[in-house]
Amino acid sequence: MxxxxxxxxxxxxxxxxxxxxxxxxxxxxxxxxxxxxxxxxxxxxxxxxxxxxxxxxxxxxxxxxxxxxxxxxxxxxxxxxxxxxxxxxxxxxxxxxxxxxRSLETWLTPLQAVTLSSRRKIEDDYFYLLTASAGYEKIVADALFTSEQPYPSIPDLVLYSRYHGDPENVWSEITKHYNIDPVDYPIWDWLGLQRINTIQAQSLLKRGFYSEPDFYNEISRIGWHRVDQNAIQDLSYILPNPMLLVQGGLMQDIGDDAIITNISRGDIHPDYAQTYLDAVLTKPASQDIVSYELRKDPSLSNLPERLRKIGIHPDYNSLYKELAFQIPPVADIITMAVREAFTPEIAAKFGQYEDYPPDLETWAMKKGLSKEWSQRYWAAHWSLPSPLQGFEMLHRGVINEGELNMLLRALDVMPFWRDKLTQIAYRRLTRVDIRRMYKQGVLDEKEVYESYLQHGYNPENAERMSEFTIRQTLATLSKFTSGDIIKAFASRMITNSEAISLLGDIGIRR
Structure with missing residues (x-):
């Protein structure tokens, strides 16, 4: 087929x-x-x-x-x-x-009618017309309206019932508001309970309230898979911040590699851990860097690079270079001034630059002192004669009054006192000289009185000493007796040596 x-x-x-x-x-x-x-x-x-x-x-x-x-x-x-x-x-x-x-036969839906009625945008008659056109009887339309109204969820109703009823028996209150299934109620009741969260479980572990098995059981109930539980336990503890990790690592001398690892554990990205370590390690102060560079190279050629590493803006390099070279303290500047260090011709006249050692310039530069300042320090460092030595040189004709005035100036004596010190540089007439000069007519009575004032007697005693001198001279001329001399000594008008001198004058020997 x-x-x-x-x-x-x-x-x-x-x-x-x-x-x-x-x-x-x-x-x-x-x-x-x-x-x-x-x-x-x-x-x-x-x-x-x-x-x-x-x-x-x-x-x-x-x-x-x-x-x-x-x-x-x-x-x-x-x-x-x-x-x-x-x-x-x-x-x-x-x-x-x-x-x-043409027909205009599209109507609002029943739900749209509920929405507009709830918002008070349409009247009740229009609401019922719209719902009736959809086949709703009034009673059904009212039920539709009620069903579309917002209503708390079951969890919200559970929460409400805990606060407005017996917290231990929520059922009695919630059934007034919701026809909840008794079989489902225990689930809703449990869901409305607060539960331990992960952070709280970690805190309870750290405080010793939870043992490790308790902790693992709790985070299993929270919902952590067993493969994550060890990690959650590790996260229970905070790490020191990177700065503390660096400081502790340095104290423990654990090595840079371990410190770098710890920095990354402290929330610094591994690519920047070395940068962080370089940033937090202590650096020399700017003044220390300047001092170091002065010792190595007084020209400070490497100073800008060094300063940049500690965060100095390049715009301020010239400032640090300028301040690197010191200006002596004001007290030293004053000493230099009064010792003529700022008038080189006078300082040279006095030999203040002599014996200036070359090494002083080298080491002074390392301290930030220019050659000019080191020379001024040298010119001002010499010891000066004392005022008494100056007076003695004046008395012996070694110096004149102008040179004595320069010495007093170098010794920081105020100008007001210089001529006065010069005046007291000369010796006074002794009391014996006063009596003898008066006796010989060299001094008059006024000059005798002034001479005793120069010896430090107050006006009253100077007057008495003048009277004594005058009477003594007159007594000598009129057979002044030894009794008068002894009486004057006993009255402390004359000293022992003066009494002996007077007794000698009238012919009485020891």
């Missing part, structure tokens, strides 16, 4: 039907395939589909067998229907809008 071996009428009929279907399919393929190929050619995205799907689509445009006719016909019909639908949809929408504009 077959298409080629037809023996019965039925076989012949079937063979003719198959043959006719074949010609019919081929005709369909010839008719539709070119259009399908053209459509697919305009769709470049087909190349992005899987290979099997691409082969199937290409077969629609170039069927390999006549049996593809029905498939091509169905595909073409479906494709055409979709294309026609998409093509006419805008027009249909326009038609619908035109009809709606």
């Amino acid at each position: 077959g298409l080629k071996d037809k023996q019965t009428y039925g076989e012949y009929y079937w063979a003719m039907q198959v043959e006719a279907q074949k010609f019919f399919d081929e005709d369909i393929e010839k008719t539709l395939s070119p259009y399908i190929r053209g459509v697919f050619a305009d769709i470049p995205e087909i190349s992005e589909l899987p290979a099997g799907m691409q082969n199937f689509i290409r077969s629609m445009g170039d069927p390999p067998l006549a049996g593809f006719g029905d498939l091509v016909k169905l595909t073409g019909a479906e494709f055409g229907a979709e294309v026609i639908k998409e093509a006419v949809e805008p027009s249909m929408n326009m038609l619908k809008r035109a009809i709606n504009r």
Whole structure:
């Protein structure tokens, strides 16, 4: 039995039907395939589909067998229907809008009516009209309105019932507000309870309230997987901040590598751990750096680079260089001034620059003193004669009064007192000299009185001493007796040596 071996009428009929279907399919393929190929050619995205799907689509445009006719016909019909639908949809929408504009038969939905009524935007009559148009009776519309009103969730109702009823018996209060299933209620009740969270569990572990097994059990209930539990325990404890880790590591001498590792553990990115360590390590103060550079190189050629490392802005380099070279304290400057260090010609006259050692200039530069200041220090360092030595030199004619005045100036004697000190530099007349000069007529009575004042007697006693001198001289001239001399000595008017001198004057020897 077959298409080629037809023996019965039925076989012949079937063979003719198959043959006719074949010609019919081929005709369909010839008719539709070119259009399908053209459509697919305009769709470049087909190349992005899987290979099997691409082969199937290409077969629609170039069927390999006549049996593809029905498939091509169905595909073409479906494709055409979709294309026609998409093509006419805008027009249909326009038609619908035109009809709606004429009929005005689109109404608000019942839910929209509930929303507007809840917001007091429509009256009750309008609300019932809208719901009635949807088939709702008033009682049903009221129920719809109530059902759409916001209502607390079960967790909110549980919370409310804890505060407005018995916290230990929430059921009695919540059933007044919600028809909750008794089977489900214990779940809702438990969900409404506060529970230990991870941070609280970690705190309880640190305080010793939880043992490690208790802690692991609690975080398991919280929801932490066992592979994470050790990490959660480790996170219970905070690390010292990076600064403390650095300081502690330095004290413990654990080495830079360990310190760098600890810095990263303290929340500093590993790429910047060394930078952080360099930043927090103590650096010399700017003054120490200046002093160091002065010792190494008084020209301070490396100072800007050193200052930059401790954060000094380059704009201030000249300031630090200027301040590196010291100006002596005011007291030293004054000493230099009074010792003529600022008048080189006078200082040179006195030999104040002599014996200036070259090494002093070198070491002074290392201390920030220029050559000029070190020379002034040298000129002012010499010891000066004392005022008494100056007076003695004046008395002996070694110096004159002008040079004595320069010495007193160098000794910091105020100008007001210099001439007065010069005046007392000369010796006074002794009391014996006073009496003898008066006796010889060299001094008059007034000069005798002034001479005794110069000896330190007050005016009253100077007057008495003058009277004594006058009387003594007169007594000598009129046979002054030894009794008078002894009486004057006993009255403390004259000293022992003066009494002996007077007794000698009248011829009495020891």
